[in-house]
Amino acid sequence: MILLYTFLAALAGYYICSVQAESRGRGRDFVEDSAYQKRVLLGPYVVLCIWLVLLVGLRSDSTGIDTWNYVNNYNQCVAYPNWDAFRSFLESQNYRECLYWMSLYGMAKLGVPAWGTRFVYGAIAVVPVLVFIYRRSESLLLSIFFYLSLSYYAFAFTGIRQSVAIGLIVLAYLQYEKRRWDLYLLFSVAAIFFHITAAIFLPVILLRWVRMNEITASACVLGGGALYLFRGPIVDWLERIVEKDYSADIGGGNLYVLFLIGTAVLLWIFQWRWIKSEEDQLLFWLACMAAVSYAVVKVSPVYMRATYYYQIFLLASLPNMLNSIPDGLTRRFGKLCYVAAGIYFFFSMVAFSYRITPYEWVLW
Template sequence: MCIQVITIIMACFSGFRSWWMGDLIKYYTLYTNCNGIDWRKHVFSDYTNMGIRILFRGVGFLGLPYEVCVFVIAAFIAMTLGLLIYRYSPSPYWSYLMFIAMGFYVFTFSGLKQTCAMGFVMLAMMGILDNKPRRFFIWTIIAGVFHAPAFIFLFAYPIAKKKIDIGYIAITIAVIGAVYLFRGQIVELLAEAYYEGEKFYTADGTIGGRALMMIFIMAFGLFMRPLRRDDVMYRQVFNLMVVAVIIQYFSMYDNVFSRLADYYYQFIVLFMPLIMEEGEHQALVQPERKYTIRYFAHNNYVLIGLMITLFALWYYNSYVGSSQTILQDFKFFWQIDPYSLYGQ
């Protein structure tokens, strides 16, 4: 019931927003082009990110306004998130706190293509957790049709399934070393593959604050819930967090790599609830693991949870403070008539 209520609130709050804000104005131009006389030229101009154009054309063909597209996308991401949390998260509180505090929800207000793609990636993640590789592959391909960088999630299935052993540690160290030594060449490759050959530069080559925070959270997770071979879902999510940190490292070149890392890092909505799951509850759900679980007193979880909540609120406030360009124009559709402003 809690998840259903939050899903409705998130869908309505985001879905009833006016499109007179941020990139939504540019998307409206695309929407009108996809439903004009020369719609075929715009919808099928190229195959990159064609999914959003097909969606726009489909909604326009039904005679529905652009606002319907905005609402459908908002409802889609809210429902896929709710389904993911309902099926796999031991704590909706931590899941929704992370989704909001880490800035994912604010981002959905403006980035329609990636919002659609991230929703489909959530469905692909369910394929990983349910051991359904075909389902994983289909949903990831659909995500890439909406936003080409989402194809990077195609590596997620074998990475998530990799068992934690000496080989895993050796491979991880080797990858980190290769990333550090060949970061320039890797950036050029990623730019060519995902960002149409755009050039990225770095001033000092230092690791960004977000990457350091991600590393700290992973270290905290290992302390609270050490990796065990039989702790399958936690191990799989942890593996994806490692990939997120590696991709985030490249944000020293440009912030677009933070958006690329988000295809993996959005699953902090599962990682945080898993590391904050009390030992007694883990043992109740998985009794075969009761002798390998690290236990803490309930009061310790309460204190740690309070500290994490305060940190999340601080981080969210910092993120929102840097997102004023997105939020300063936020209005509900009944508060403004964007059609009277468009083109002026």
């Protein structure tokens, strides 16, 4: 239940800090004042970041749905006697996701234990997301709340390769904001060599020149409809790429689809208030892409997992949009609704679905 306790502690922290800020007579809800929030909460935020990295990095082999598979990968790398034998293995895999295998092989040969590799990968998966939240979110507490409740953090317990790829994609986005196109491509390509689904993020660079108008809004609607109508062939193509059969219905079902679509609509309604830069505009388009592409989830979870490369950026755009609502009562009601939705999705998608409960430390 340790993840549940962490989740509840985040809720308690949200409430206590809000009450403390209001008691000091600042006249504004604590979560609306990002400058004050980041000054006061930097220390606790760093402590929380360290805790989240330790939690995902020091778990036992039995914690997490697919952790055992990565332990087998580690043992497989240890068993290769030399580089030539390992290179033959990479060739047999057509060098698919070779950066994952090469990094795992390198750490294994350096004597890093299996749990140590999970710690390294956990840090790469979690730290970039937390840095992104600190830089771009106007409400650290709301962002952390959504990070824990919407399964993005819990996914690092089971989808190690893809969670690392998501972390690298977030690093690529941070370079995108600074117009460092070489580093953007470097991190994007590195993500693809960890998990091939990261290739879905490469075209995002083209969104820099897209602006919201009647044409682009219509394109979003038509694109979402086309994805739904042709979801079968799309999934067949994706399954040929990953060479696996995904057919289970997971990922939150219709309610989560409505959650993403409703969020994209609200982001559009309040765009004139919260979109203040090209970076905000890109965050909006990423939310739209996450919403329209999620229609395929009813057919295949492989595409649901691929949309995480888009959904992860909701951790900034969603709190920023909520903070921009002009009417105080409507703003608080909107936040209350999203907190309620987060609690629901946590217990329906996270708390008992990723084999994190009971949690076991690797050292005990």
